[in-house]
Amino acid sequence: MPFDVARIRQAHPALAEGYAHFDGAAGTLVAEPVARAVAGVLGGAVSNRTTAFAPGRRALAIVDAARAAAGDLLGADPAGVVFGQSATALVYTVARGLAGTWEPGDNVVVTRLDHDANVRPWVQLASAMGVEVRWAAFDPATGALPVAAFEPLVDARTRVVAVTAASNAIGTVPDVPAIAALAHGFGAVVHVDGVHATAHLPVDVAALGADYYVTSAYKWSGPHLAACVAAPAQWERTAMLKLLPSSDAVPERFELGTPSFELLAGFTAAVDFLATLDDAGTPDDTGTLNDAGTLDGAGVLDGAASRPRRERVLRSMAAVHSYETRLFERLLDGLRSMPAVRVLPAPAGGCPTVSFRVAGEDPATTAARLGDQGICVFSGDYYAAEYFTAMGLRETGGAVRAGIYHYTTADEVDRLLAAL
Ligand SMILES: Cc1ncc(COP(=O)(O)O)c(C=O)c1O
Structure with missing residues (x-):
């Protein structure tokens, strides 16, 4: 079943503000059923x-x-x-x-x-x-x-x-x-x-x-x-x-x-939401608080609810992994094609998160430059302090980090690459 990123994005109304979020490793936007549950x-x-x-x-x-x-x-x-x-x-x-x-x-x-x-x-x-x-x-x-x-x-x-x-x-x-x-x-x-x-x-x-x-x-x-x-x-x-x-x-x-x-x-609503990611359809939005401590129907899709949630989570996260991996390759290919960009080495098959530096520009400046264009990336050591010390980069500002999340689109990847 294709990964329906448009449906997933609709469930994150804050994306309508237009920012391109490559900052998921620092924190994601909450899904709408989560906000409703809170x-x-x-x-x-x-x-x-x-x-x-x-x-x-x-x-x-x-x-x-x-x-x-x-x-x-x-x-x-x-x-x-x-x-x-x-x-x-x-x-x-x-x-x-x-x-x-x-x-x-x-x-x-x-x-x-x-x-x-x-x-x-x-x-x-x-x-x-x-x-x-x-x-x-x-x-x-x-x-x-x-x-x-x-x-x-x-x-x-x-x-x-x-x-x-x-x-x-x-x-x-x-x-x-x-x-x-x-x-x-x-x-x-x-x-x-x-x-x-x-x-x-x-x-x-x-x-x-x-x-x-x-x-x-x-x-x-x-x-x-x-x-x-x-x-x-x-x-x-x-x-x-x-x-x-x-x-x-x-x-x-x-x-x-x-x-x-x-x-x-x-927290419960977020897990329920993750369990819907590989399914087509629209999350049921009839959620009202019930005595079981959950939202009635929140995040549960017609026809999918009969499968145990553990099974739906595993399927969804497998679908997330393959969707994110494809987008990440696009991002990495783009970054590696730029002679001025140094991508910090990482083995293939990891999570879709990359650190890089732009020649002649400190990472905070790169992040701010992208931020001015509505593109959210972090810079610094992101508390991976030992890593950046070992790489000899901590004293000079660490790196810029861009991560794919399951609501990221190919257009956003292209927007980041063009802005860089
Ligand atoms: C890999 C990793 N471990 C631990 C933490 C710390 O998480 P928390 O903010 O919940 O303390 C973070 C936060 O960025 C993280 O990315």
């Missing part, structure tokens, strides 16, 4: 969680629905879904929760390709616990992060291997299953940063071998809310400081205070 909770009778009355039961249902949605998105057990303000906050939660058992002589393995959110919490906790940090290096000539980079680092004293499922700078997708198998062979825990990957690839946390996998919904048409998934038994082994009266049960133990019910409803 507004539906804020405008509806939703109390704090209690079983005593219906608006309180709605809040309970909203939380359950969001855990189920995260489970369907990632192939995870809903009972092991922990929500948090951001991926960064959740990595700190996990790192603090694991570090208490580390001892001098242990080590943690981090990479120079990762976003700092999956680096610095481990480095800082390692320093606090007197534990060695070992760095897995990417190949600067290719942008690859091979399993071989981990082999000399991981041993019986390795407590954690923290690795990205996809680079937010150059799109590299490391062989996480092989890296996880290596780590597990030595009894280490594998923490996977899925923030960039989740927007572009079908995800199965079990197939990845991730003990923890973190994602942020604002990178895939959702609200500013993150989730970290792990097996409930893994969370049981993770420590957490909490208030006396609050639940010690998994996963609630890790979610301090009252959750944002509106963002949780938006």
